Amino acid sequence: AQSVTQLDSQVPVFEEAPVELRCNYSSSVSVYLFWYVQYPNQGLQLLLKYLSGSTLVKGINGFEAEFNKSQTSFHLRKPSVHISDTAEYFCAVSDQGAQKLVFGQGTRLTINP
Amino acid sequence: DGGITQSPKYLFRKEGQNVTLSCEQNLNHDAMYWYRQDPGQGLRLIYYSQIVNDFQKGDIAEGYSVSREKKESFPLTVTSAQKNPTAFYLCASRSGQGAPGSSFFGQGTRLTVV
Secondary structure (H helix, E strand, C coil), rough: CCCECCCCCCEEEECCEEEEECCCCCCCCCCCEEEEECCCCCCCEEEEEECCCEEECHHHHHHEEEEECCEEEEEEEECCCCCHHHHHEEEEEEEEECCCCCEEEEEEEEECC | CEEEEEEEEEECCCCCEEEEEEEECCCCCEEEEEEEEEECCEEEEEEEEEEECCCCCCCCCCCEEECCCEECCCEEEECCCCCCCCCEEEEEEEEECCCCCCCCCCCEEEEEEE
């Protein structure tokens, strides 16, 4: 069965500092990978996705992620964060051809001024 | 504008009462999903439906029921058999055409047992 592990439940960083949110997955088949952002009391919004092709994926709000098949990782990065990036971030995986997403536990990103 | 609408935003339930959460989409998506979100546990799949008049149990279906009579609508009923229903519930839809799409989410319903 698939699983997703987000290695940090909380990540505090200072404004304008870089950030990396870590995500590892387990699957025996080819996968699709996603990062979502959730602002308080709202639904999830897609940040970026990896389906195939280039392993470096660029998303909205200046975020990017790199798919590493050998390490089964899909870490999310941003070179300089803003106060407005304060939110919870979820990594998700889906087998190719599957109709279900499996989510990680989430990482709460807190930006300090 | 296309999107997913969940209602109500906040819902209070008494012990032993059934309640129904609404989810409507106008994205013409075939697949719809219900997730439950608890702090520190991410999202867990309750039920999903890939086509009208068909649905499958997810990982935590006990105490819940759904119907899919119309493509646009996928209501979730939280029954009295669900022992710990207080949570944030999210509905999502996904296009199944061509290359895999990505799930679109509603704004959620926060259910509290009083």
